[in-house]
Amino acid sequence: MSNTHLSRRKFLHTTGLGAGAVLGFPAIVSGQNLNDRIRVAAIGVGGKGESDINNVAKCGCDIVGLCDVDAKTLGRMSKKYPKAKTFSDFREMLPKMDAEIDAVIVSAPDHIHGVAAIPAMQAGKHVYVQKPLAQTVWECRVMGDLAREKKLATQMGNQGSAAEGLRRSVEVIQTGVLGKPLELHVWTNRPIWPQGFERPSGSDPVPEHLDWDLWLGPAAERPYKNGIYHPFKWRGWTDFGTGALGDMACHTVNMPFRALKLGYPEKIECEMASKLFSETYPMTSRVRFDFPAREDLPPLKFWWYDGNPGDPFKPIMPYPELLKDIIALRGKTPKSGALIVFENGMLYSEDDYGRAFWVKTNDDKEFVSGTDHPLTRDAPQVIPRSPGHEQEWIDMMRDGTPAYSNFEIAAYLTEVILLGSIAQRVGEGLPIAWDGPNMKAKGNDAASALVKRPYRDGWAPQV
Known part of the structure; x- marks a missing residue:
């Protein structure tokens, strides 16, 4: 599958990035009978999965299916939703419950997102998938195409999309009051999980409540080790996670990606890294994305910085000169955020979700709240406000109103972010020239090979 037919102009229009666009693509989803209760099955029911299920249930959906490879987690949620059928393998649940399911939530580890969501979408199920949307560029492309072709209601779980501050930031930036955007700097305090080491030797007995083979899913077989992979310690492994970029950039880059109409980069490079490992992402890194001119906007460079301040490898951060006014504003360096440098000033979007923002023009001495600055107060509201992140997905199923994410x-968005993860794996100081529509690195076989993962027998999506 390919979206080479999706031109940049059409992309900007249909995703609410272009001038005058409001929310998303046209209401092409067939609305469900408003008198019916939507029947939802969930894949991955612990951690974020638990809150996703609870939130959808609060929106009036019936939870009819629960699937998890950890019997303890599954048992706990089964007690809360006793009418739901339980499974350990979604490949069994989806066909068995086909006639009983309207929609599916996927909140398992990253390497399961695509392999679970794609067959659900092929079966015509509406889907809500936690961020990152998938583990690979190829899986993202397939899922985007399926949503369009099947006319499905979809939503990725980057909850900041529903925030007033994020939507207001997009509106303010697209008025052009700060001039042309020139640079983007985004940083995070992740990883907060183990990464930056080689695979430990040996093996440990698999806990009785865990189906290790199903947990591995599409990944190659490997021995189980206590405290190394499950639960939650999988994010730093290239076989299972997407590192700090995949975990947080779907949040922190969400607003600037929309507001700056970024589209595909033409080059990506891991400029610096603490140390590279064969199976895990580095402890800290700086990755640069070069975006070409688009519409009336000039070329732009985006730098991503990650690393946990509590680790021996201190994070690589933006230059102190860039952060000095933000430090003056907040009294310290924020753990995460996005800073956009414009011709006429800067805009700082706070925390992981962009719930608040500040503006400083070239004539200002300090940052001023984006809701109070004289330049931003009169920016028109053109983006509808959210009824709630999960409710947007429900509304899209009901009447076709497009969910913002x-x-x-x-x-x-996820395709672009995952290119940074590819750059981290290719190596420090090795730029990747990127052909976005065709999902290929120009003259770089190592990068092109990471666009799609190798699948273990029985796990490859049938596309």
């Missing part, structure tokens, strides 16, 4: 934009 539907796959038409979420797949595109």
